[in-house]
Every structure is written in structure tokens, then in C-alpha cells.
Amino acid sequence: MTKSLLIKDTTEKEREQIVQESLGITQGLCDGCASGLVDMYDDYILGKKELSEINASFRSGYVTGDQDKGKAESSCMM
Numbered sequence: 001m002t003k004s005l006l007i008k009d010t011t012e013k014e015r016e017q018i019v020q021e022s023l024g025i026t027q028g029l030c031d032g033c034a035s036g037l038v039d040m041y042d043d044y045i046l047g048k049k050e051l052s053e054i055n056a057s058f059r060s061g062y063v064t065g066d067q068d069k070g071k072a073e074s075s076c077m078m
Contacts, residue, residue, distance in 0.1 A: 005018060005051055006050060007044070007047045007050060012045060012046065012047065015044055015045045015047070016045050019038065019041045019044065019045060020038075023037055023038065025038065040054060040058065041054060
């Protein structure tokens, strides 16, 4: 059974490890390329926001267009 990732079910240390493992930052192998992503998850590590809230706000920042009419465009040029 998978352990819950909710704030109420984890310690700050566990949340920090969850973020690092999820981003592939283990055993000090990060070369600094993911520092912005790690910062994005600070509120989760500190117990202020759930992962789902952070991920939803990240995704919503990259969607533009008229969602009511079924048209959605990515703001990413790639």
C-alpha cells in the first residue's frame, strides 16, 4: 500500500525527501538545474500547501485561451 503524501500524514523531513526523490535529486547529485522546481515545493515541505494545490497552480499558469469554448492553448512555444 502506498503511503499517503498528505501534509497531515508526513513530517517535514519526509516531505523534503518526497520532493527530492520526485525531482531526481538524490545523494547530492543535483547540478543546480532543478533549484527553481525545488523552490516551488517549499510550501509543501513547510506544511502550508498540499502537492495537489501546488501542481494545480503551476499548470494553471501555463494555460491560456478560451476554456469555456473548448479551446485551450499552451503558452509554451515548444
